[in-house]
Amino acid sequence: MTRRTRTLALTASAVAIALGATACGGSSSTTNSGAPTKGGTLTILDDADFNHLDPQRTYTTEGSSMDEEIVRTLTGWDETGSSPKLVGDLATDTGAPSKGATVWTFHLRHGIKYQDGTEVTAQDVKYGVERGFSPDINGGPPYASQWLVGGSTYKGPYKGQQLDSIQTPDKYTIAFHLNQPVADFNQTTAMTGWSAVPKAHDTGATYDTHIWSDGPYMMKSYAKNKELVLVRNKYWSRSTDPIREQNVDEMDVKFGQDQGAIDQQIKSDAGVAQTSIMQTPIAGSDLTPIASDSSLKSRYYKIPAPGINYMAINTSRVKDLRVRQAIEDVVDKTTVRGAFGGSAYGDYATSVLSPGIGGYKKFDLYSADPAGDLTKAKALMKQAGNPKPTMSLAVENITTHEHFADAVKTSLGKIGITVNITPIQAANYFNTIDNVKNQYDLTWGDWIADWPNASTVLPVLFDGRQIAKLPQSNQDLSYLNDPKINAQIDKIGRMTGINEANTAYGNLDEQIMKDAAVVPLMYMNFSELAGSKVGGVISDTILAEPSLVHAYVAH
Template sequence: MRNRVTGAIAFAAAAALLLTGCTGTSNGGGSASPTSAKGGTLTILTQQTQINLDPAKSQNLAITTLGLLVRRLTTWDIQAGKDPKVVPDLATNTGVPSDGGKTWTYTLKSGLKFQDGTPITTADIKYGIERSFAPELSGGLSYHKSLLVGGDTYQGPYSGKQLASIETPNATTIVFHLKAPYGNWPWIASMPAFAPVPKAKDNPNTYTNNPVASGPYEVKSNQQGTQLTLVRNKYWNQDAVRTGGPDQIIYKESQDVSTSAQSLISNAGSAQDSFMADYLGAAQLNLVNQNADAKSRLVTSKAGPINYLAINTTRGDLKNLKVRQAINYAVDPKAFIIAQGGNQAAIRATTLITPGIPGRVQYDLYPAGEDGNVAKAKALLSEAGVSSLNLTLWTQNDASSQAQAEAIQQGLKRAGITVTIKPMDSNTFYTEVTTTNASYDLALSSWQPDFPSAAGNIQPLFASDQIGNGGFNLSHYNNPNVDKLIDAAQATIDQSAADTQWANIDKKIMEDAPIVPLTYARQSFLRGGNVQNFFVASFPAYPNYLKVTLAQ
């Protein structure tokens, strides 16, 4: 029986990643000066109306909001111009595997304390992970739930039960027992649920408002929908990835993106000490590009989430490989990029593994030029014996998604393929496309891995056990040989060897053409003039909040 590992719905839509992370810059670095000045009040402007601070319910990236408040066993070392690395955080190393990779052991560093000065123990980490299994705390990143022995039936600690596959033989040692070898476990141990939670301070209904801090900041006040204020945690010990620069960090919530952009463009008053958590849309980018000073403060990722056209491989003529290949050639990449906002917002995609992920190998199995290759598409349809193809395309109903769907529609029309667009609101779209018997032919979606490994690009989107039931194999792609290769790559402890395996799987999947890779999104963020160390590395496509400082 295959190991089911589910990712995060939030990462399927780039627009849903508002307070999660950042990527490479247009100039390769952004404002990543080596200074580590202390002091000042940093303001983060966000359109989010609620920030979930409960580690069990969070899908936050390790380098953004929650990373300021809580530490985990491991974390991400994200630096401008360098590949992402997993590094120790609360633990002394990234984990010691045994039993062929089915058992992972960690030892805590000495002197670790919560914000009230009490010691952090492995019992706090075990309890924090266990509470993530509770139904009332669902919604967070859930990879560990399917990997740990007994995780498929465990319902959390609130009924008095513990998860036996997490052992804490003493206050500084914690041992995890997995169902099968899993080489990426050090990345899993960096996820929010691996933050310590003191059982005596836990209330599942209110913990999200004021979690007990283990990072450089603690919550001073939290008015959901209005403002979150963080101040220094005096018991935090300087660690390798967090600068702890500002004395205070204020999140201003429910902010209009256009208004925030205008404020930062002007760079007056408190705007000088602020940055936007939301990436800029085409209208805001246009305004920034007209202002030389603001343009100098813009940071743009080299590449981020992959936008793709899922082809439902179980539907009619789409079962035919030549038809799916024809669609890959018929799509108009140039028109799709224009619909996304142009070259500053997207670059052409040809691989499943996104840029910035270690081990990625560039290739293009369906070279079609900037505008597609209509003649090649028609020839493949003729070889398949298909003369009339009518397809439904599901997409979200926002203006950007509909413009992108229309670009797909007009591109395929050139090859004689008729596309009917069915727009729907975001919640309905993701509910419907992840059902087992979804009736779409094509679906527009996007995906950013939850951690910087090719496993995060491949397994959630193409393993057969991710079809339906909330899974994101939107192509309903089912190739037993690929499933075996995915299992083997996941079980490989040597990550260099695993990278080679994932690159081979990438190309093998595209030989079956279950999707059309369209673009890698380029995301742009704007900072005020006093904000320093504001950069986007090769992964993820968001700024590293943990490094940001203010000019003193």
């Protein structure tokens, strides 16, 4: 998942592997700890709008985190303890597998209600999952189409078609028939795509701004790129919800300020800033001074993320392996990390898989010096015939990314590569780069596992078959389509031993790095700041976001 972010897609490899995974650490401490107070408005400041809130379309951490306030999923994560615990959400429990984990059955809680007082049914969950197959509802995780019988050819419910592999024998029971065993399917159903949508209130491609709530909050108004206002859903009941609370009267999400301005506003702790929290990371230029300011410690969140910050090299455009390897060697990661905030942002990365993810293997194929190896890079370019290419670099149009892009441009200029920087509006960034019609030579990306296992990283980012299969939501930004790597992904997917699969994923990571498909930059931490009157915030280590499900404002 990216930060404005996607979560990851699983393939068959997830079957037994993710069962052994645990989430990365992160403090569950809260600001203003104590008994929550009721009422008031929590203000949430974001530098850009969500690319989607439609639960079947969002594939970003911010969108998914915000959706937790509006919609409920079959299962979910209780993160009040020392580590995340999978629990039933809409469902009474975490589901029952049968027929060798090819059938999963869930029983819904009675009395869960939408914002108009009508009850949530199994048929609504079935419809919600089905609508995600429509070509008009694109961008979300591909699990359903991968795993549900008939999913590869199903085109959604809008022309009256149903997916027979989703069975609803009664109002409270739903069963999914899979084309393969998936032992951790119930972790997939914690993602927003497995939420209920009442057919009568589905507005199709415009559902982003018309979501029908069964969570604690409902949409009052949504002016894209300006403001989202959520108010209490009076029909939500804490007695049916094991995850969320409904402490504040209103959540007011404001978009469009520069991240640096957001940082300074919340740091000042004046006026409305006291009851505000940011959802996007502290700007790189502000991170070190804020992280080192002891007076801000009680309202500063540093959440280790199960993922990396990276630059993809488009292998279909930058075809010479030696040129790609030269880029790997010459990028100065010290200046790049400085753009994102320095050491507080994370450690230098040398692999796609990050420490803490099942399958991580420590290796470094390129410059041992994070500042780069110019001599080695120049030698590789000489072997390639000393080309003088011009390459486009896609980044978000935010200050941190501008500094990152300048660092890359300077580094690559030393080996004769001219870089043209292409800033893209942050709210539309992933919609743009994930569309195969919008190809760039170099693309900034980050990735957070849907849950911390290699099965939710490498298959999504490097299975080249998805380029043609998912032209509007392709996650393979390096356009790597190596039959040997694709075959290895399938082979690992059939393994049932966790250790065997993890070893194979570590080796696959190393092979991908030999192909110089991406430049790993940092193993990420995400840092946010809240006002002094914001309480109940916990660190969501699945999404690497400050979770607001227990948030309140002190009076």
